[in-house]
Amino acid sequence: MVLSLTLISLGASAALGFVYELTKEPIEMTLLNKKLDAIKQVVPEFTNNPNDDMFRLPTGDGDSLEVYPARNGDKVVGYAVQSYTNNGFSGYISFMVGFTPDGTIYNVSVLEQKETPGLGTKMVPEGTPEKPEFKDQFMGKNPADFTLKVKKDGGQVDAITAATISSRAFCDGVQRAYNTFEKGDLK
Amino acid sequence: MEYIILIISAIFVNNIVLMQYLGVCPFLGVSNKVSTSVGMSGAVMFVMVLATMVTYLIYTYILVPLGLGFMQTIAYILVIAALVQMVEIILKKISRPLYQALGIFLPLITTNCAVLGVAILVIKKNFNLVEGIVYGAATAVGFGLALVILAGIREQLELVDVPSGMKGAPIALVTAGILALAFMGFAGLV
Amino acid sequence: MNQLQNFTKGFLKENPILVMILGTCPTLATTSSMINGLGMGIATTFVLLGSNTVISMMKNVIPDKVRIPAFIVVIATFVTIVDLVMQAYVPSLYETLGIFIPLIVVNCIVLGRAEAFASKNTVWSSVVDGAGMGLGFTAALGVLGAIREILGSGSIAGLKFISGDGILVFVLAPGAFLALGYLIAVVNKINKA
Numbered sequence: 001m002v003l004s005l006t007l008i009s010l011g012a013s014a015a016l017g018f019v020y021e022l023t024k025e026p027i028e029m030t031l032l033n034k035k036l037d038a039i040k041q042v043v044p045e046f047t048n049n050p051n052d053d054m055f056r057l058p059t060g061d062g063d064s065l066e067v068y069p070a071r072n073g074d075k076v077v078g079y080a081v082q083s084y085t086n087n088g089f090s091g092y093i094s095f096m097v098g099f100t101p102d103g104t105i106y107n108v109s110v111l112e113q114k115e116t117p118g119l120g121t122k123m124v125p126e127g128t129p130e131k132p133e134f135k136d137q138f139m140g141k142n143p144a145d146f147t148l149k150v151k152k153d154g155g156q157v158d159a160i161t162a163a164t165i166s167s168r169a170f171c172d173g174v175q176r177a178y179n180t181f182e183k184g185d186l187k
Numbered sequence: 188m189e190y191i192i193l194i195i196s197a198i199f200v201n202n203i204v205l206m207q208y209l210g211v212c213p214f215l216g217v218s219n220k221v222s223t224s225v226g227m228s229g230a231v232m233f234v235m236v237l238a239t240m241v242t243y244l245i246y247t248y249i250l251v252p253l254g255l256g257f258m259q260t261i262a263y264i265l266v267i268a269a270l271v272q273m274v275e276i277i278l279k280k281i282s283r284p285l286y287q288a289l290g291i292f293l294p295l296i297t298t299n300c301a302v303l304g305v306a307i308l309v310i311k312k313n314f315n316l317v318e319g320i321v322y323g324a325a326t327a328v329g330f331g332l333a334l335v336i337l338a339g340i341r342e343q344l345e346l347v348d349v350p351s352g353m354k355g356a357p358i359a360l361v362t363a364g365i366l367a368l369a370f371m372g373f374a375g376l377v
Numbered sequence: 378m379n380q381l382q383n384f385t386k387g388f389l390k391e392n393p394i395l396v397m398i399l400g401t402c403p404t405l406a407t408t409s410s411m412i413n414g415l416g417m418g419i420a421t422t423f424v425l426l427g428s429n430t431v432i433s434m435m436k437n438v439i440p441d442k443v444r445i446p447a448f449i450v451v452i453a454t455f456v457t458i459v460d461l462v463m464q465a466y467v468p469s470l471y472e473t474l475g476i477f478i479p480l481i482v483v484n485c486i487v488l489g490r491a492e493a494f495a496s497k498n499t500v501w502s503s504v505v506d507g508a509g510m511g512l513g514f515t516a517a518l519g520v521l522g523a524i525r526e527i528l529g530s531g532s533i534a535g536l537k538f539i540s541g542d543g544i545l546v547f548v549l550a551p552g553a554f555l556a557l558g559y560l561i562a563v564v565n566k567i568n569k570a
Contacts, residue, residue, distance in 0.1 A: 005443050005450075008435075012261065012454040019458045020257045026465035034468065089374065090201070092312065112472070116549070117409070117530070118542045165374075206550050208406035212485060215401065257461060260479045261453040268449055298483040300402045307476055352562045352569075356398045360558030368551040 034111075035082075035096075039068050042098025042107040043078030046070035050080060057081075057184040065180045076101055079186060082111070083177035088169040090114040095170075097177035101186065104142040108135050108174060120166030134160050134167070143178040190321055197325035200374060203301050204333040205367040210301030214334055215359050217292055219345075224338040226289055228331030232324060234274055235302050238267050239323035242306040243316055263306050264297075271297045301330055333370075337363060383505045387513030394517045395564040399485040403477045404518060405553040411534050414522025416470045417477060418515025420459050422508070424481050427455035429495040429507035436496045448491045449482070456482045486514060517560075525556050 032051060039050050050068035058064045068080040078101065084094045093113040098106040110124045127133030137158060148171045149155025150164060159167035197203070204210045210231075217227045242263045250256055275293050278286045286293070296302060305326050309319035340362050349358050393399045400421070407417040431451050432439075439447045460478050463471040471478065481487065490510055495503040526532055529547030531539035546552040 004438065004440055005447060008439070008447050008450050012450050013258070016257065016261070016454055016457050019461055023461040023465040027461070030465060030468045118545045118548075208402050208550065208553070209480075211401040211405060212399070215398065257457060260457050260460070260482055261450060264449055264453050264482050265446065268446060298485050298488060300480045300483045303483050304476060304480060307479060311476070352566045353558075357558040357562035357565070360554045360561065364551045364554030364558065367549075367554055368546070371549070371551065 035068075038096040038109045038111055039070065039080040039098070041109045042096050043070040043080050044100070044106065045072060046077055047072050057180045059176055059180045060183055065177065067180070067184065067186075070098075078106055079181060081177040081181055083173045083180070085169045085173040085176065087165070087172050088113060088115055089120050089163070089165045090116070093169055093173060095173045095177065097174055099178070099181055102142070103144060103178070103181065104140060105138050105174065105178075106140075108138055108170075110135075110170075115166045116163070119160065119163040120169075122160045122163060123166055123170050134158075135170070138174060143175065148175045148178070190318075193318065193321055194325040194328075197322055198329040198332060199370065202329045202333055202370050202373075203305070203326045204330055205363065205370045207304070209304040210299055210330050211363075213292065213295060213299050214330075214337065214363070215356060216295075218334055218338040218359065219341050221335060221338040221342060223288065223292070224334045225331070226285055227292055228327070228334055230274065230278075230289060230293060231296055231299065231302070231330055232327035234267070234270055234296050235305055235327045235330075236320055236323045237270050238263075238302050238306050239309055239319050240316070241266050241270065243309055243319050246310055259307070259310075263303060267302055267306070268297045301326070333366065337366060340366075380502070380505050383502060384509040387506070387509030387511070388516060389513075389564070390568065391510075392513045392517055392564065393486040393489075393510050394514055395561050396568065397486075397489075398561070399489055400514060401557070403480060403484060404521065405550070405557060406477050407474055408518055408522040408525050408553065408556075409548045410526045410530070410532075411519055411522035413470070413473050414518035415515060416467075417474055418511070418518040420463065420474070420478060421481050421484060421486070422511025422515055423459050424452065424455045424484075425487055425490060425507040425511040426504060427458070428452045428487055428491055429503040430500060431455075432491045433495040433498060433500045433503035439496075444496065445488075445492075448488060448496075452487050452491065453482045486510060521556060521560055524560070525552060528552070528556075 035051060048071040050070050053069050054066055056064045057067050066082045069076055070078045070080060079099050081097045081099065082094065083097050084092060086092055091114065093115070094111040096109045096111055098108070100106050113121070113124065115121050115123065123134050125133045127136045147155035148157065150157045150159040150167050150171060152159065152164060153168070155171070157167065157171055201207060204214050213227060217223050245262055245266065246259060250258055250262060271294060278293070305323050309322060314322055337359070341359060344358060344362070353361070387393065391397060394401065394404050403417055403421070408414040428448070428451050432448055456479060459481070463478060490506060494506045498506070523533060525547045529543050529545055529552060531537055531543035547556060
């Protein structure tokens with residue numbers, strides 16, 4: 001009885017180990033490409049592989065974030081910081097926040113979110129001049145003189161209508177990225 | 188303070204059944220009587236808290252150090268199955284009436300996606316052991332709350348004229364939908 | 378019953394979700410759009426085919442006392458395989474379905490078919506049963522997903538036919554419960570006729 005169960009478990013583990021080895025590389029590739037795509041969206045054009053030059057910086061409240069420097073030739077053109085917040089309406093949201101070397105936000109890309117469709121999810125798309133979206137207002141702003149809080153909380157950010165919590169969470173994520181960036185003295 | 192937010196969020200704002208779609212099968216299956224619902228909720232809470240604890244420890248101190256993260260599903264479900272067996276045996280010894288009352292629903296806790304779901308979520312949300320246990324207990328309370336409320340409503344529905352096509356699962360689901368709509372009102376509480 | 382009946386019973390008469398009311402959690406959670414629902418159904422079908430086949434092949438070798446844990450190990454193995462393969466080759470669907478992929482292991486349909494059918498029938502019959510049940514489940518998920526997507530987002534398979542949002546409640550939890558409830562009622566009526 002125990003023998004048969006053990007045999008089945010061993011067989012199962014062997015099969016799984018095999019499939020795991022088989023899929024390990026494609027999975028790593030997929031994750032890497034996802035990251036590179038996100039970085040491409042938030043910093044100016046670069047010629048290096050930001051993933052190779054990745055380093056971690058502390059956030060100041062016990063955690064650390066991954067920072068990806070983007071270089072064009074020898075010059076650093078931007079830093080992509082992978083940030084997050086736990087204050088989303090449905091919890092965890094992760095972002096890729098791109099700064100130019102002087103700390104100005106170039107763009108923000110939402111990586112993972114489970115916000116309410118039609119409300120919190122409005123933080124994801126990028127708008128056009130004719131039809132602006134929520135995150136457009138962050139582009140080109142420097143958190144040194146642009147308060148990353150919703151207007152309701154005394155800041156300068158226009159929240160998404162009826163999605164204040166999601167908007168606050170977005171600000172929290174960007175702020176965390178900026179704090180880390182600042183502490184790292186990268187300017 | 189953070190724990191209070193965690194608890195309120197798990198019970199009301201992100202109710203495991205009505206918002207996260209976990210634990211719906213027993214939710215529909217056991218909710219025709221309030222008394223069974225209460226018993227079921229207690230059993231689920233017990234298993235959920237234990238399972239969260241044991242699976243967390245196994246994942247953090249055995250699977251990950253050995254690079255066996257991909258064995259998470261197998262390991263977890265085996266742990267849960269074993270725990271449920273244990274609960275069955277213990278319950279049989281210390282409270283035969285409750286054991287009888289729960290009947291087939293006790294072994295069915297193994298396939299309660301809420302139990303496995305919570306165990307996986309604790310890792311996904313990067314909780315530590317204490318947060319995980321609190322989350323597990325609060326989630327079980329939320330499960331129990333939704334279950335007992337639905338049971339109360341369904342006991343009333345027994346006394347009215349439900350169209351034949353809607354009897355049973357359909358009317359229970361529609362009621363659950365309205366209940367979920369009501370729970371959406373908790374959004375923004377935390 | 379012949380194999381044709383064995384296959385088609387999973388679609389209407391014994392549809393796992395719409396008649397036997399099994400597998401409600403993934404049904405509600407993944408049908409916010411038609412493609413997501415179909416994706417979930419196909420993933421579950423793979424697991425069903427795998428587990429039904431292996432369990433039927435091993436039915437005379439597994440001692441009765443440990444059959445449930447044995448079934449669970451087999452099912453969990455196939456679920457993990459599907460999980461890894463999806464993570465590698467269809468990452469966006471993998472992320473959308475999220476936690477519900479590992480949760481296939483506690484989908485009552487899979488364990489239910491293993492216990493009720495695969496452990497007592499020939500391998501070929503079990504394969505047909507798994508296919509029928511799995512595809513019936515997939516069809517139900519597709520239909521429910523289409524309904525919720527049309528009503529809730531005004532689109533079908535991602536192609537929008539209205540501008541702006543639809544009746545948003547249908548892509549949220551309450552709408553899932555409501556839509557499934559009514560769909561089951563309709564199928565009940567069809568089956569009775």
